[in-house]
Structures are given as structure tokens and as C-alpha cells.
Amino acid sequence: MQVVFESVSKSYGDFPAIRDLNLTIEDGALHFLLGPSGCGKTTTLRLLAGLEEVTEGKIFFDGGEVTHTPSAERGIGMVFQNYALWPHMTVLENIEYGLKLRRLSKEEESRRLDDVLGYTKLTQFADRLPGQLSGGQQQRVALARALVIRPNVLLLDEPLSNLDAKLRLEMRDNITNIHRETGITTVYVTHDQKEALSMGTAISVQRAGRIIQTDAPRRLYHYPRTPFIAGFIGETNLIAGSYLGGGKVDTGLGILEAGSQEGKFHKGDSVIVSLRPEAINVHIGSEPNDSVNRLNLKLERLTYLGDNEHFHLQTADGIDIKASLFNVSHHDLTEGDTVTCSVAPDSLLVLHPEEDLSSGT
């Protein structure tokens, strides 16, 4: 089912939680709403679920307006952050609650129950109470309960935030698989960019009640629209500068070559340059082939992480730059050494400075 938000706003008293939000969630997508806490992503989800009333704007399911349709009639399945399992009902009773309300035939009911208990691996726990389950099992019950009714849209509100790191990875695969098998349009709220990048078919980054970019994971990572997104999705070095024209930017690192900007900027514009740590080539015992974007930096500190190593570098003017290198087997650099680095022009991203999000509506 395709879900569309059209100029949706939501205020709590004077506080605008959602401002003029436009969003299309494609049928069959695993669409992420990603943003820092307080950005309005959970509110967006609750508006979609019909648990909150929109202040302005419209919401459409497959072209039909549902703005004022009660939650009960939207045919959604929701997994709450705290799971909201009913503590007085067994696993089975929790799961069949929604089915019973749908008055299906006995055969259909038990078929669906067996089905969902099977692929969430809950069959042996059917008679337990939620309090007797581990966090991961509770999470699966919440998921099974939402899926068994074959919802039009599945809504997941930070579903993995209460699990430990290992279980979280396992459940990511689990959810991805379930999504692939069922093809249910799924909206997933999280503040964990790794979850979004690794699982999503589309990601909307939200900030201060607005969606500032919606894109596929790859595009979002490589072509963030704003410095905030660049910093929020993965790590980056943000350096202020001014545009000189012809793809050249004057920064604290010197004049950097950034490739063609196709008329995006005018000469003299203030810009922000985004430089991913892995895009910085650190030359150990060799010299760069040419002199484009060549940097001489002082090594401040090293963080060895096994599969990669972080180089904390600094310019003569005291600007901190972080570089990360993969598969470094051996080097004899020590803190205080001067290191030669280079950056390929096309891995350097020039962005407009952050727009002020606090003003306007």
C-alpha cells in the first residue's frame, strides 16, 4: 500500500512537532524514518497509525484519504517501542487478539496462527505469559501480533532499541527476511543510522519536525543534501569554506579541488565541504601521484580497531580531521609525525551551509 503525507502539520499546543511534512512511502517499501530524538519521527508514525490527529494536511492510503479515519479502521499493524504486550494474556492470546476481532473462519484463523508462530519461531512459547519471555522473544511476539492480521502497513517504532547489540543484529536480518517474504509496506522508525542503511529500501531523514531528505541508502550516504545529513549518516569531516568558482573551494585546508558543481554555487558563496574519513588517502611510505588536494597534517592520535584504524589529524591552524584506513597491516607512524594525505576531487562533497530550521512554519 502506498502512503502519502500531504503538507501534514501537528502541534501540541504552541509546540510544532511536525511542520509541513510531505512524504511518499511506496508500496512494498521498507521505509525508514531516521533522525535524532525529538525530531518528530515517532509522531509521524503515530499520525500514520491514527493514534494522533493531524493539525493540518492530509494522509492518503493508496490514494484514499484516511486523515480522519480512526486507527481501528486503517488496517495497520504496529510494534511499539516498549512492545505493549498485554501482560495478562499468553503469547497465543496476544497474537490472536487482533484476529478474533476480524471474525475469520476457524480454519483461516488457525492457519494464520501456525504460520506466524512458525516464522517468528514462537510455537513452543505459545502458552507463556510475556513476563516469562526474554527481550528478543517479546519483540518477536510483538512482531507476530502485528503481522498476523496481514496489515496494510506495518509500523515499527524503534523495535530493536531495547535489545542487546548481538540480538539487534540477528533481529535486523529477521525483519528484513520477513519483509521480503510478506512484501508488506513497512515503516520503520529509528535513530540508528546503521539499522536504516543496512535494511532500508528508502530512508527519510527527519529533523526538527521536517523531512529534509528522502532517498535510497546509497544515495543518501553519498549525496547528502545538507551538512547535518552528512554528519548524521555515517561520519564526516565538515569544513567551512568559500566557493571560488570552477569547482574550487577555499578552505582551512587550503584550496581544494571538488570537481564540477554544475552551477550549484556562485563565486563567493559560503559553503561546507564534507570529507568522509574513508575518502582521505593517508600515504604511508609513498607519495601521492599528483598534487591535487594534497594535505600535510599532523598526527595527533591513533585509534586501532582491528579491521580499520582511525587517524586523528590536525592542520597547522588547528582544524581536526579524521581519516580511517582499512586493512592497515603495519606502519611505524607515531603521534606528532607529519602525514601526507590526499583526497580525490569526486569524493569531496560541497554543500550549502545548514539552513535555519527553527524559524518559519
Next chain:
Amino acid sequence: MSPVTSQEDSGRLRRLISNTVGYGTIGLTLAMLVFFLIVPVGLIVVKAFYNGEEFTLAYFELLFDNDLQMESIWNSLCIGLSTTVLTTLLALPLAIVNARFEFRGKALLSGLLLVPMVMPPFVGAIGILRFFARRGSVNLQFMDWGWIDTPIEWLAGGNVFWAVVILEVLHLYPIMYLNLTAALANIDPSLEEVASTLGVPRWKQLKDVVWPLSRPGYFAGAIIVFIWALTDLGTPLLVGYEATMPVRIFTLVTDVNENPMGFALVFFVIVMTVGIFLLSKLIFSGRKYEMMARGHVTSAVRIPGAAGKLLIYSLLIGTVVVALVPHITVLITSVSDRWFMTVLPEQYTGRYYEMVFQTELSLTGIKNSLMLSTASMMLDVILGLLIAYVVVRKLIPMADLLDSLVMVPLALPGIVLAFGYVVTYTDTFLDPLENPIPLLIIAYGIRRLPFMVRSAAAGLQQTSVSLEEASATFGASRFHTLRKIIMPLVFANLVAGGLLCFAYAMLDVSDSLILAMKDRYYPITKAIYALFLEAGSGEFIASALGMIGMLILTACILGASLILGKKMGELFRSA
């Protein structure tokens, strides 16, 4: 294309019906509050100032010129104030012991301290009257021991005032004790520890830290004690203390149409009780102090030394024994045979208990009370849950106002409400003279509604809203969710609140005495009163009946306190 699948359509009608029924019930609940709380009380206020269409203060002039009425107002105020002061003095050490010390048998003794709540003081009065009569056991024993030569007039003249006060104190101190314990147990012990590290002397800690923090809890309990003592009808009626406000109102209610002074007097009571209650809510509602998260609490509870133990045990056991004196005297009276001019009966018999079940009056009394209390309890459970739900989840505009309104009956004396019902519903289809059953159920129900609402609200506040939202997303109506999700989750609170409502309905004196006018509609309390007035063995059967009532109630209160534990204190407070 429709955004809603076809299986959703069949659910829509069911949801509509369910929501209609649900909101309809809420509407009925509100209507009940209007017709059986606001209208009767409002009518009294209006009638106190209007003679027909004409505004008048004549009734008040009549009241102020009447020495007996003025004396009874004064006496009742004195009863209320003395009872409040004395319960405080009695309950404070008990609460400190309970909140701050740990010792063997604490749970049992704390439970026993609550027992006096289960008997209306007017039943105890029967026993007290016998033991402290001119030729009663106490005088006989004292003369036996040679302490006195002539009998002491325990209950003559001014002494009757103290007899009432003592009976009230012995009945009401548990309420004060519950409130003070809750207030003290709520204070983070580290607040006092901080004061200690700063070198603040102990007395100054009590004055500057403990007292300000426990003050709201104290006043919440004190106001209930004051109001209940001020307006208790049964006790002064039984000991024959005619010059008290409740007894005056009781006599005035019979000829209210000829003597409108009753309106003025009841108006006075409303002002004194509801006025004080609302004032206290106004003063204290904004001043509840939030405690920070509590760290280690263990340090608050100390284990007393040997001398401390002796003191604690003698205090607790002493209080329980003294508080049970009225009950014990009733028990002895109920099993006494051949008792004349001796300290204790010469022979004992179970005859009166048999007679309870053979006498028409007492048997119907038990039956009526069980039926009325059960019905009013069910009314309370339904209304209480719905109101608590509406208030906690703020389902209607001005939910806070509704919350305040349902708490009013806690302060509204039974005599006022019963008086209001008689005035409002005489000569209607609810005429209490014809059949008081509906009005009795409603009166019992409305007056205990605050317990139920508080109890249910406490449960609801601990239940995450997302449990309800989850149900809504599956297509459940609000009231399907209420039945399937919320009710099971707050079941313990409903049971506990229901038991209390039942117990207090069984104990009810003022509504029962005023509204039940024919023998066959007498509840147990009015049957006890009627039997007591009968010559011959009436007094003994009344005692036996009182004991049976007590047994039923002990079971209820013990059940409620087992379920609610420490939270029980929160049910008996005004703010």
C-alpha cells in the same frame, strides 16, 4: 480504491455499537452524578434561602435564635475538633513506629490496628453503655476493689460528650494512622541524612524537613476525620446525646415540610464540610512535592533496641486492646445470660445468635444489607472504573472538574445526602417512604464512589497507554479494549476498591436510618438500632447482630488490605 479492506467494514458496525454503549454509559454516569449528587445538595441550598419564590434569610434567623440548635452546632464542632486532635496524638506515634522501625510481628500488629474501622462506633456504644452504666460492670468492679463507694456517673451530663469523642477516636484513628504512615514513608530518608551531615539538630530536621513534607498528607487525613466525626449520626443517637447537629437533622427530616429550619441547618453542615474539603483541595492540590528518585531506602527503617522494643510493643498492643474495648463489650453483651449486678455475666449463651436468625427484623436486616451492599458495590465498580478511565485518560473536556466532583462525597455527610434525597424524591417514583431500595443503593454507591475511583485510577496510572493503543490499532473499539485489556489489568484494584465499598455500605448509618422508613426495608444498621430500642432481649440481639456484621466486615477489610498493601492509605484522603 478504498483504503480500507472489506474485513474492516464488518468491524465498523461493531465498533460503532460498542462505542455508543460505552459513551452512553459514561453519559448515564454523569447523569447519575447530576441527579443524585448535585441536584439534591443544590435543592437544599436553594430551599435554605427561598420560601417558595421569595428570597429569605428567615430560616437562618430562626436557627440562630434557637438555643438548642446553636448548642448542637457548637457541640458537634467540639466533637469534630476534639476527635481530630486526639486521633492525631494517638496516630502519630503509631505512624512513626510503622514508617521508621522494623520488628517482629509488625505486619500482624499493623493489620490489627485497622480492625476498629470495621465497626460503626454506634454498635460499640451499645457495649459501652452497658459497661459504664450506673450499675454497670466498671462501677461494680471498682466498688468490689474498694476504689469507690458510690457508683460514678460515667455517662451523665458533660461526660456523654467525651463518651462520643472517645468512641469516634477509637473508630477513626486508623484513617489518620494510614495517612500519616503513607506521608512519612514517602519522605526520602536521604533528605534527613543530608540535614544530619550539615549538622542540623534532630528537632530542627523534624520542623524544617519532615513536617513540611508530610503536612499535605496529614491534613488530607485530618479533614476526613474531622468531617466524619462532626457528622456521625449513630453514636450520639445511641448514647442519647440529643444536642448534636446530626441528631437534630435526623429529627428534623421527618417534618421537613413543616419546619424549614432543617434546610438552614443542613446548609450549615454543607458549608462546614464540603467548604472545608474544597478549601483544602485548593490549598494543597498545587503543593504536592515530587520526591526525587529514592536511593537506598533501607536506612529509613531501624531496628529498635530492647527498651525501644518494649515501648513499641506496649504502644501497639495497648492501642489495639483499648481500641477493641467497645468491640469486646459488645461481644460479651451478645453472649451474656443472667447478668444482673455482677461485673461479668454469671452464665453465657449463644441464644441471641440463634434469635438473630429467628427474628424477622434482624434476618431481613442482614438480607437487605447484603443485597444493598452488593448492589451498591457493583454500581461503584462500574461507575468508578468508567469515571477513573475518563479522568485518567482525559476523554472528555473538563475531566479534572469531574475528578473533583466525584471526590466530594468523601466530605459530604450521609445525613446531608439522605436529607437531600428525602427532599428531592418524596412524592416521586423514587419516594423512599414507598420503597427506599433504589435510593439506598444509590446513596451507598455515591458516597463510596471516591474509594472506587481512587483505587481504579491508581491502577490505570500504572498501566501504559500503549497497551490500549496496541489494541486500537487492531481494530478494537475503546470499550472492547476497556473490557479485554484494562479491566483484567486493574482487576486487583477493582476488587480492593469493591471490598471497601461493600464494607462501608454495610456500616452505613445515616443513609440507612433516614431513608429506610419501613421495617421490611431496614438494613442491618437500622435493624440494630431498632432492636436496641426494643425492651427485653432487644439489646442482646442487637449486640449479636452487631457481631455478625463485624465478622463480615473484618473479612472484607482484611481482604482489601491484603490486596492493596501500603497503598490503602491513599484511599482515605481528601487531596
